[in-house]
Amino acid sequence: MLLSVENLWVFYGPIEAIHDVSIQVDQGEIVSIVGHNGAGKSTLLKTISCLLKPTAGQIKYNDGVINGTDPDKVVSAGISHVPEGRQVFASLSVYDNLMAGAYSRGDADGVKRDIDMYCQRFPILGERLHQRAGYLSGGEQQMLAIARALMSRPKILLLDEPSLGLAPVVVNEVYRIIEEIRKDGTSILLVEQNANRALNVSDRAYVLASGQIELSGTGKEMAENDDVRKVYLGV
């Protein structure tokens, strides 16, 4: 088991956000969490990244407990998080954004090689390497946010709403990249409101509603489940 969340409870002050949630991600899997706005999806990812502290429960990664450590230790351990809304450093150049992603690494040569590699893989980043990230379009910023997160060479990538606010053709591109990343051996925990797209690429999926896991199964099962189709896919 690469990542396992066990009986997690998270509160914002008196307000309960995550209610006894347990999920798992295996090596090489794409696992998605679908649910409406406000269901607690982003909270769950932020707790895994140690931006938030859980009230109860454990987060285990490679059999070690990570909750209670600092976010930078989580990154060094191999968990990288692409936050909701991209959150690229708008006033910094594309290059400096990628360098920021490599903060936890000490191998300058390897970092340089990785930047070259991502510039080829995402040509738009290569073309705009020395422009401010704030001048990129939404889709380009999403590519940058993903490349920036991969710069730390994670074993597992947490993706929060990667298709939010993007044109359908750009969403296709993002999902093509997600499948490529998995082929390279990085596991993915994907959070989406766009359940249709997420379930199609996922090995397994969970439905999160009001902070609780309501359903779980393989991506295919979930996509065919009548309740899921009615409530989350709108068909």
Add this chain to the structure above:
Amino acid sequence: MNTELNYFLQTTSNGISLGSMYSMIAVGYSMVYSLLYQVNFAHGDLYVFGTFIAFSFISMALPLPVAILAAGLLTALIGMTIERTVYRPVRYANRIVPMISALGAALVLRTAAQIIWGPEAIAFPQFLPGGSFNLGGFTLFHKNIIVLLFATALVVGLTWIMNHTKFGRATQCIVENMEAAQLMGIPLNKIIPLVYGLGGFFGVIGGIMYSGYYGVISIDMGIWGTVKAWAAAMLGGVGNFYGAFLGGLILGVSETFAGAYISSAAKEALGYIVIVLVLVFRPNGLLGKKKVVKV
């Protein structure tokens, strides 16, 4: 050269010197301010405390560079301690809370300085060289040039650190988006104390230059230092060192002119007037940019 012109040139060079010293204090201030976007009331009292430390070291007959460096390092350490004890526990609280705890820290520093060095203004060794150039009746002192060069070197150096070192780039990430910076693996609790330390270090350099230039040090320098640094940093644009530098120069020159041509009371009021005008008409400062809006 006629007397009028001579007086004008003399006022200008005095103003540029005063401005250079404001710049040095403002740069350190701007650095810390940009992290959390709140008035750092402790900055003024911190750099004065450090300048007093330098005074003690110089009085002990330590060589000047050693005294300055040691005072700078000690002040950096105090700055880091303030971050740890005064700011960090309330980092995520409502922004009024750290402002008040900073006021508390300022009060502790001011009172400690008063206990150690007494409440009176004391003479500070005038270590800057006393020579001058005579330019057709107008006297340009060597120390006028030295403080300007020093301030320039400091701003250029600090800007280089911010743009070309891992520490500097990490600081920029934190300034722009603290949460995203953490997700990059940037350790807040290592970088932020260093910024406070560096801000204190450069503040002290400015304070020592000021006291060395005018030959005096007093506890009151803390309060007005906070105001001048704030005014200069805001005038230039917070988070932009060249902005703080420019803001310091403009403030110093205009204050000196107000003092020379209007009255010394006008000089004292100018810092506050600048703050009000900038807040009303140009809240981002002269060189400050609005944050790029996310698409």
